[in-house]
Amino acid sequence: MEQCILQVALDTPLHTVFDYCWRGREDEAIPVVGQLVVVPFGRRETVGVVVGHAAGTELSADKIKDVIAVRSQLPPLSAHWLALCGFAADYYQRPLGEVMLPGLPKNLRALTTVALDKALKALGRMAAPPTKRKAKAKAADIVQADEPAQPAEVLADPMQFGAAPPLNAAQQQAVDVIAQAEGFAPLLLYGVTGSGKTEVYLQAAAAILKRAADARAATGEPVAPEEAPAQILVLVPEINLTPQLEGNIRARFPHLNVVSLHSGLAEGERTRSWLAAHLGQAHIVLGTRLAILSSLPHLKLIVIDEEHDPSYKQQEGLRYSARDLAVWRAHQLGIPVVLGSATPSLETWQHAQAGRYRRLELRQRAAQQAVLPKVKVVDMERDKPQDGLTSTLIGAIRKRLENGEQSLLFLNRRGYAPVLACDACGWISNCMRCDAFMVVHRPERRLRCHHCSLELHIPKSCPTCGNIDLQPLGRGTQRVEEGLHAIFPEARVLRIDADSTRLKGSAQIAFDSVHRGEVDILIGTQMVAKGHDFKKLTLVGVMNPDTALFSHDYRASERLFAQLMQVAGRAGRAGLSADGSSGEVLIQTRYPHHPLYQAVMRHDYDGFAGTLLEERQQACFPPFMYQALLRAEARELEQAIGFLQEAAAMLEAPAITINAPIPMTMMRVANVERAQLLVECPSRPALQAFLKEWLAELRLVKTRVRWSLEVDPVDI
């Protein structure tokens, strides 16, 4: 009888790992670090990750519990993956198990192995022989849902790639630098919209895969044919961008194993994709931020497309930055990481300016005759809008309709109108649970709070005075859509926003119809602004971006600038219009002379970023300052503030600034009052050291207040 003490990480809020006793027969192997095990925890059973072996335990013999099962059919998670999770747990001040387990597909964390074994079988990995107890259930399962294992014979040379366009000089140089990088190489691929960054990723990936395949062949060692010689991780900001890029990748690498990983996948699919990555079979993994925590034993290149995008930041639970973890991962593995953007985040830009990241530039659009669009501002004081559209914009749309080209209207506000109001008594549609308005959704005849999801029927009359003439104020995408139908009754108008694409797969159907040219005018939120390559689109209209100019959030102008450059980048990507003109962008504004719009008109990211960085440096904001935000939520604001005051007084350290607790800008959400406390330090290691000590004390405080810490917060 073999026996040992295992340290196991479990998905619990407790900042510790747990000791369990493993007892096995003599012929059974002791579970290794990285293996999944089933253990009793409290009154339930749960799956955990073995993170170490202990010589002894503080638990007494009658307290220590036994491991129930070992998932021996699954190869252990690698030391690199464990180190990645360890780093994230440490850096973001979360328990190790809370980093490791939620990122695994549900089927790996399940107490039964039916789905896991099925997925392994589908990938050609036969599961370990079933134990007697489970044999019956398993046989039934196989009859029910059998999937063919992958064919064993290799049909074509996997490194035979699809046709690629010849690269321009700048693209070629970028590909060479990426492909020839040795060791850790953080590379900023700074390329204007439409400059062909995707092509750079594809050809760099091809070069790295080919080289790895050759190197493997040269060793002459036998390897399983399905084992990828190298793995490439490509991160994209939005789920709805994955199918487009996935299509491009599959066409280019027809014989390679390409999988995608994002939250929109069904569990079975997600399990198979994750396992294909973990087993080293997937050559290319395309995913959203969560894919950064996937297990990739042969990882040789990480690409982060649109690296500036806010969606790389997880905003709940483990509030990680997938971009930052990607750079850490590349550093740890000694491989290149490519951060691609036309408007890099100021953090990344600052790294490049300081020489820590190497900058690769694509200054021109790639396609034949394609040039950057002409950006103009339309002064809404002079050209008064009708249905939100100025006559200039209406005229420009009309011209596109005549030419058979497409127009895109960008308005970052969904719903019909942001507020419903009564002229007679001044009533407005406040959410009763939040510091927010309830938004009018006309097609659904509902008022909806976008913060707490409260829904009400649109009242027939004013709840206070009975007035039946309630007015929607302002304009969301639904209202613009209605206006477009009225102004251009003959045009095919399509709205794409979170409401119109609620059903699974519907966003893809909508984008496909734009690609097929079945849409004349597209109206949408930031969902339509990013990444897409609509060939017939030559006009972009931006409606009402002014509010962001005066936001309290110091990042608002960085974001607005990036958003405008992105959406502008959708125009004229494939070449010139029928009449020989380039793409056109019209920004409707009341502040036509604002420096931000002026910079967009000049396509001057460098200049604008320089100005913003100077401002940040003077004001001691990131990236010149490191921050952490302690948030507190309670029924009463005083409780939340009180807790934060207590926290603020707990610990002092040199170079650490603890600001006064303040209510959050949106103080009340879903009847909970929220406050925050900002901690700042010019040194990242000093901040990390402080946080570690501080949180250890904070965790001992007995309180009803719910609190959480965010390191490197983006919304403050």
Ligand code: ADP
């Ligand atoms: P980005 O991601 O930089 O905005 P894309 O990668 O979407 O740009 O490329 C924009 C367009 O240019 C695409 O239609 C792409 O097929 C085309 N393209 C890219 N590289 C080349 C090239 N070397 N020659 C011709 N067309 C190219």
Ligand code: ZN
């Ligand atoms: Zn009223």
Ligand code: ZN
């Ligand atoms: Zn609400």
